[in-house]
Amino acid sequence: MKSSNLGYPRIGEKREWKKTLESFWAGQIEETDFLAIMESIRLAHIRKQKEIGIDLIPVGDFTFYDHMLDTAVMFGLVPERFHHTGGEVPLSVYFSMARGSKDAPACEMTKWFNTNYHYIAPELNSRLRPRLIENKPLKAFQEAKAKLGIKGKPVLIGPYTFIKLSKGFDSKQLPALILLLLPLYEQVLQELEKEGAEWVQIDEPILVTSLAKEEMATIAFIYQKLNKAAPRLNIMLQTYFEAAEWYEELIELPVQGIGLDFTCSLEENSENILKFGFPSDKILAAGMIDGRNIWRADLAEKRKLIETIAAVVPEDRLWLQPSSSLIHLPITIKNEINLSPLLKHSLAFADEKLEEIVYLAKLFRGEIDQEDRYYQDNQQALRLLKNDASRYNHHVQKEQEKLKNERAERKSPYLVRKKRQKEVWELPILPTTTIGSFSQTAEVRKARQKLKKGEWIQPQYEQFIQQEIRKWIAIQEEIGLDVLVHGEFERTDMVEFFGEKLGGFAFTENGWVQSYGSRCFRPPIIYGDVEFLQPMTVKESVYAQSLTSKPVKGMLTGPVTILNWSFVRDDRPRQEVAEQIALALRKEVEILEAAGISMIQVDEPALLEGLPLKEEKKQEYLEWAVRMFRIVTSTVEDTTQIHTHMCYCDFSAYMHDISKMDADVISIETSRSHGEIIPVFEKETYDKGIGLGVYDIHSPRVPSVEEIAAIIEQSLQVLDVEQFWINPDCGLKTRGEEETIASLKNMVAAARLVRKRLDGKEPTVAEGRERNDSTKARK
Template identity: 50%
Template sequence: MLTNNLGYPRIGSLRQLKKACENYWAGKISQQQLLREGHLIKKANWELQKELGIDKIPSNDFSFYDQVLDMSLMVNAIPERFHEVLLKEGKSELDLYFAMARGYQNDGLDIVALEMTKWFDTNYHYLVPEFRKDQPFKLFSTKVIDEFQEAKYEGIHTKPVLIGPVSYLLLGKEKERGFNRIDLISNLLPVYLEILKKLEEAGADWIQLDEPSLVMDLKNDEIEAFQVVYSQIRKAFPYLKILVSSYFGSIKHQLDWLSSLPICALHVDLTRGEEQLSDVLAHIPADITLSLGVVDGRNIWINDYSKSLNLLEEAIQQRGEERVWISPSCSLIHVPCDLELETNEESLKSEIKAWMAFAKQKLEELAALKKLVTSRENELFSRNQKLIQARKSSDLVHNSNVKEEAWSLSRGSDTRKNPFSVRKILQQAHLDLPAFPTTTIGSFPQTKEVRAWRLQFKKGLLGKVEYENLLKQEIKETIQWQEEVGLDVLVHGEYERNDMVEYFGEKLDGFAFTQNGWVQSYGSRCVKPPVIYGDVSRPEAMTVEWTSFAQACTDKLVKGMLTGPVTILQWSFVRDDQPRSSTALQIAIAIRKEVIDLEKAGIKIIQIDEPAIREGLPLRKEEWKGYLDWAIRAFRISSSGVKNQTQIHTHMCYSDFNDIISEIAEMDADVITIECSRSQMELLDAFAAFQYPNDIGPGVYDIHSPRVPSEEEMVDLLEKAISYLPQENVWVNPDCGLKTRQWSETTEALKRMVNAAQQMREKLLVN
């Protein structure tokens, strides 16, 4: 019986990759130094897995930015606008790669980055491939071959990992009408065959092709593409062993045709589809090895060995040990690197820490399960079961008062007093906003000074009063700057916040925190998700003091800024001992209390961000209704305790809303702000077709790129917006918060944005 890992975190246990990439972009280190840092991370990962006894160690799971972008470069799916980057003197393949990810504004070029969206139902963002009709492909980057050779040089024989060809196409987007991207499979497949040939010649015996789209609802032509692709691969490489890996759900609905796929091994996610095992065993031929994902690659709780062993033993009885591999459910990029780095008892109690496992510990769990298959009479097993039972009965986890409050929530708590048509009239009289009102999404750049103050405060080197006075001065200056620029609705900048979820988690009971629990969100952007270990409640107000201070600094409107219940849930590591809907309801009640307190403090506009609503949608349509019912209700509970005159905003980003637009409307936010600039306002199709009744702020510039769009570009986007939407419903704002940007970019971009809004007002008057 073998242990099989699908992928390991690539950021480094102390975020070495983030720091190296950002230093390279800033011109502080050379490309050679960046490549060296990447090599050291890969080498450490390979050696760790070998040391822990992992039999199938992946390569090409490392990336300098994103694995889908890697694949686009590999098969030369490089949009024409980026070709000029390579023509500039001294520019390399890596510079082209980063230009595709981040955009490029230098050397007389101004190039918009690829679109970015969520990787299935995770908080990881990938770069969306762009496809055109009859698009040719060819081998451009040899990264996967190079990294296999790199590991081989270090004395480690790896299993190269590639995104499977069908899923790669399905992850992309048609950039012109009149064709279906899946039809490009005949153009793409020869490049994959060339890659596999080079890997076989280099000595690879097993290849992992990730096909996560298998868990989704596939159309007939997509199923046919799978059948053609894997038949052609087997025909071309009769001795190369292909592992097809699915994850994030069950593949039970695909088994009728999957059973005839000519592959050597199939990976299934049993943490999100335990019930599929008996069907998989019944349908998948006995000569196909099964990689069983019994260790959760998406969450940080320890594995219940008893439960996993029952699943493994069921498979072994039918297949034999030689046809069963023990695996995580998916790549471990979704969890932090190493729990051993957590040494702060104040933020993470030892009792809670004992219930957790990060990437390294999950590999140890694979090794432990391999030992325990032969006998459960082992200290490893008994210790594990004691911890499982201790968590179930712990007073840290359960709070009867919180459960009772959620249970007794009154009817009507999820409904505003009047419909939007009534509220809009009252709010316009109350707020007196111009046409095309301008605002930002909430955060402003967190400078080195602000981060240094926070660190000094945490270390006790800066007193509370001194720290808060420094932040208040920063807020004052930010308010003054927004007034000077001419923004209509201001924000306080969120300088007191480390992260939009972590900040609230620190103020709520039922949350724990890590020092080094970083996971990659996109590129060099890493987040440190809170851990929801128990029942959630709000002991005191969380934002009222800071927002009230900001409002006292100006006669203009200042928005209260909150993170919504579903996003707090989605972007945390969530307890798995009760339904997610129950935890979301507890968080919603806590946010509702904060909203009511902000209104009492005189705040007239309150934003409750929910960028993760779409992200949490189940991957199969038949499961959507159950999720949307509780997710939308949670938002409405959080937002519906205020008067008609109080304007509720929400923010959502990097989502396709077409298929859930009616549910978005049911959220009943007065204003929704969304990401639109990378898609050139295409996302507004759904809102226009649905005749969305409430106000919308389609983002007019991409804050995830350092490029600053021109005023004309923003006007053009706004003109596109009003071709979709009634102009009286349109707000003007960036795509997202400005926390990660530099002040130099932010200042110029917002000035241009305000000018663009003014131009639209003047055109409105002329017309």
């Protein structure tokens, strides 16, 4: 029995990866230094896995930004707007694809299955002619072998997953795209085989989604070709996040190993193996340890599960590994000094997960005894956590009991509320606003550190926050925004901030996880019942509203997003934990309303992130997730306008479910996906207020007035002007002050331009272009 890993966190114990990236982007280090530092980080990660004792170490899972982007670049799939003429893709183009540039919008960014990791979606079309520009898995294999003496397991995204997650083509083009890319994958494998690689891990998580059975014939064709191309190279076909949709067909594929997840889909995968067996000529890579949550594994339960599987699959044909790549976890618990001893002793981050894998493999190889200290320590930690009284709050549980018969509905239907809110607010058509946060400058971060270190007392910190609020209220008024926000300068992270003020949460010092690019966050730990303790946002919101006659939105993070962006206790159903969070947030909404804040935004960017990957399981999730939002917002008056925000989600597919949230106004992303959502409204009707994000906040580029006006006019072809709001596509926390102000000025100018056009006082953007072209032609 061997131990294996699927992928290791990139960011480094002290976020060295993130800091190196941002220093390079800021021009503080040269490209040669950047590459050297990244190499040292990459090799250190491989070396550490070897020291822990992992037998099959992944190589090629490291990236400068994103693994899907790496695959696109490897095959020369660079969109035309980036003006790449061929050959190896320079870092400038690579990062422009990820972040955008002055002349070219970035590629779309979206969620990796049902995780909080965002990937860059490749763009495929009939004009692109892919070719192997750089064999990245080969270079990673050669590097580990030459510099560390380690024969790694190269990792790459499988062809079917890569194509299915790409953009820019329709289903009719799928066969042609497969035939274009397959020879390149064959070349990658042939070069790995020639170099002496023994195993290659090909990730095909698309196989756990609800595929049509006919698709398995296409997948069989793909792997027949790949297996034949490099017959001496063993292919580990890796799935994760759910059970394989077509197990019987999967295990018959011409590969040498199959990787299955025995955490997210323990029952289904276990039943499949016991019912249908497993081929005697293949390796089973069993994902035994949870790669997405931070609780220690119950080694007694894992031992029994392995024994059950080993009754079908001989131990010498069994690999033990995490259920998925460990990029979804912090690196090590060893650097946490402020957690309670009981809680810290109950947690396992990436390194500790690998130690559990190695322990179990050694146990079944007969190298250690299950009565040893490591095993006993594990069992004692789990017992102490289970019996800890601080995790259970009877008052909260009684409140939950009362919710069972509550409908959680607003007092009046939307059309009644809309009329009353219009009378109260008297906003112009196409009202302008932002999503919530403003630039988190170095000064803001320093102030937070001073408070944390005791250099400032609370009144000093609050005075500083009020100073920032005053500054940005004045900036927003000068820009001309119609609905303002206080800027969220007191908040480190949109989930962490609320968790710190609620009961039942714990926090790490170094528990950083990558979300997208260099953006890292520290997910809170929900270890006990969640309880409202005191007002969380009222002071800053009321102060901001006192500075202006314009409406200022109160800003909350929604219950399902807090759930999905936290590490959640594993002894209670997730729905019950979300319900506790919703009850706590309802109290905050009621206090805000009583304090005079009558526009309240409850953000749910992760509501669809938690969707199950199987179609038959999605509706049940949507029903309770939507109910959680309504629990938070249903008790307010008709004149209180409830906003929400959702980003990088498949809004079009779930429009009717999202409408059931009954928010008065929703804002969603449009610009990063280049307006793909807009045509949907030609066929589908959304009957509430909606803001389609008119520019991409993840890019440093400042969009022009004409560019934004064009998006607004395109949207108005399918949306009623009375329902349309103008806003960026997400919060502005990560953007600099200068670019933020410039972009918002252009956004407001574009809204005013379109208002004048609607009054017949200005030509449309399209008409203006026609006039300019006509003038140039005459000249």
